[in-house]
Amino acid sequence: MTERLYLSDSYMRECEAKVLKAEGRFIELDRTVFYAQGGGQPCDTGKMATQDGQEYKVVSVKNSAEEVSHEVDHEGLRAGDKVKCVLDWEKRYKHMRMHTSAHIMAAVVHKEYGALITGNQLGEQQTRMDFDAPQFTKEKIPEVEAKANEVIARDLPVSIAFEEREKALARAELFRLKDVLPKDLKVFRILSIGDFDVQADGGTHVKSTKEIGRVKIVDMKNKGAENRRIYWELE
Numbered sequence: 705m706t707e708r709l710y711l712s713d714s715y716m717r718e719c720e721a722k723v724l725k726a727e728g729r730f731i732e733l734d735r736t737v738f739y740a741q742g743g744g745q746p747c748d749t750g751k752m753a754t755q756d757g758q759e760y761k762v763v764s765v766k767n768s769a770e771e772v773s774h775e776v777d778h779e780g781l782r783a784g785d786k787v788k789c790v791l792d793w794e795k796r797y798k799h800m801r802m803h804t805s806a807h808i809m810a811a812v813v814h815k816e817y818g819a820l821i822t823g824n825q826l827g828e829q830q831t832r833m834d835f836d837a838p839q840f841t842k843e844k845i846p847e848v849e850a851k852a853n854e855v856i857a858r859d860l861p862v863s864i865a866f867e868e869r870e871k872a873l874a875r876a877e878l879f880r881l882k883d884v885l886p887k888d889l890k891v892f893r894i895l896s897i898g899d900f901d902v903q904a905d906g907g908t909h910v911k912s913t914k915e916i917g918r919v920k921i922v923d924m925k926n927k928g929a930e931n932r933r934i935y936w937e938l939e
């Protein structure tokens with residue numbers, strides 16, 4: 705099983721790792737700093753370098769069962785090779801800021817409108833989030849934006865803890881996303897944003913809300929009778 709180093713430290717930009725399996729351009733490692741696409745967060749990119757200096761670009765990263773599958777730009781790596789993994793940090797850091805802002809936005813629409821999140825897609829430049837709140841209209845945007853920015857400006861610490869499945873599942877407030885619960889997960893990772901919000905979550909986040917900057921909601925669409933979609937950027 706690949707050890708996902710970002711789960712305990714999202715600021716790790718590089719690591720040494722061993723190739724466990726190589727099938728053409730698809731590489732499994734014993735440990736990784738690369739985030740695999742999932743939970744609305746795009747995968748990381750970057751590179752792997754062997755001890756003799758050969759470089760492989762990491763173009764895509766996916767979860768495959770218990771392993772993390774890294775797609776590199778050309779073949780050549782073999783099981784047993786030692787590699788140094790390096791993230792495209794600028795992109796990852798933007799995702800961390802966006803991801804943390806998405807928690808705050810989700811908590812705000814939940815607290816204000818009782819909305820559950822039905823979908824989200826993080827991007828480097830823009831993020832969108834869907835939630836079910838039929839009473840939400842364009843007029844409410846300034847209020848939601850102001851509330852989110854208020855929380856960010858409090859510079860709350862963002863921390864993680866791990867909790868056993870049974871205990872975590874007993875706390876309904878940890879699961880605001882309407883989608884899947886990982887079936888085989890024995891331990892859940894719990895993310896706390898100061899005293900403002902707590903969620904079960906496997907993504908990458910900044911360590912204090914001030915790093916987000918400010919959110920600016922740039923658009924909103926109705927997606928059916930219940931669902932609303934907002935788009936925001938970071939300033």
Ligand SMILES: [Zn+2]
Nearest residue numbers: 803905907908
């Ligand atoms: Zn998260």
